[in-house]
Amino acid sequence: MDTLTPAEVAAQLGVSSNRVRQLIRDRRLMAVPGSGNGKIPADFLQNGEVLRHLPGLLTVLADGGFSEEEAFDWLFQPDDSLPGTPVQALRDDRHTEVTRRAQALAL
Secondary structure (H helix, E strand, C coil): CCEECHHHHHHHHCCCHHHHHHHHHCCCCCCCCCCCCCCEEHHHEECCEECCCHHHHHHHHHHCCCCHHHHHHHHHCCCCCCCCCHHHHHHCCCHHHHHHHHHHCCC
């Protein structure tokens, strides 16, 4: 998985590094757990923006009882029924399927 620093994400989004850290705190973006917000998956960005439905999906996962680590693992876990990973499905604009799966997995 390719990762970016907050400064690299900021450059792609056209915002400050502080704004990127705020997006992470607000659960609109996610860093690799344990990286101290230092590594952000490049897959979370597309066409100079945060994936459109990522913030909502992160909220669904958090509301469903997923820890940050569990949510991160789930997003990158291959799922033959999608096919691919939930992140890839988001990138392919199949967000409804992914959100339904996340809601069904709620703890």
